[in-house]
Amino acid sequence: MSTTLQPYLKAVRQTLTAAICVENFSSQVVERHNKPEVEVRTSKELLLTPVTISRNDKEKVLIEGSINSLRISIAIKQADEIEKILCHKFMRFMMMRAENFIILRRKPVEGYDISFLVTNFHTEQMFKHKLVDFIIHFMEEIDKEISEMKLAVNSRARISAEEFLKRF
DSSP states (O other): OOTTHHHHHHHHHHHHHHHTOOOOOOOSSSTTOOOOHHHHOOOGGGBOOOEEEESSSSSEEEEEEBSSEEEEEEEOOOOSHHHHHHHHHHHHHHHHTHHHHSSBOSSOOTTOSEEEEEEHHHHHHSOHHHHHHHHHHHHHHHHHHHHHHHHHHHHHHHHHHHHHHTTO
16 A cells, blocks of 8 residues: 555545444434435535545545435546546446445445445444445555556557557
């Protein structure tokens, strides 16, 4: 892990740990409903101030909290066109399988690549520190995965070009 990534991930970890103190809270509008307030936004007094943690202009995390839910949106570093395509395809692949990841949202927040939604039901069923660890581990590994895919695409393109140019 790079030395510039460590303080960024530490700030994200501490903010997530502080923000994940969610509790069961029924809707103030509809009786017997319990929807994530960060999604429905019916009561302004139940929402926390959104926090953006930015490593640079392209790599950032938005943490939006409320009384019963927490939405974490991540913008992943995309240096060139190949990384943009690989990131888009990889995120689309994961979001199509969102039910297997439990806290993964099917659609990211506008301007971000992927979003997670943690509700009070998730924190009741799972350990809070393990949820935070999962998100931090995801952030660490996603850059490595995209870099490895980029290297694989480049090496495959080089081999294809060599085979094609052998004929001339």
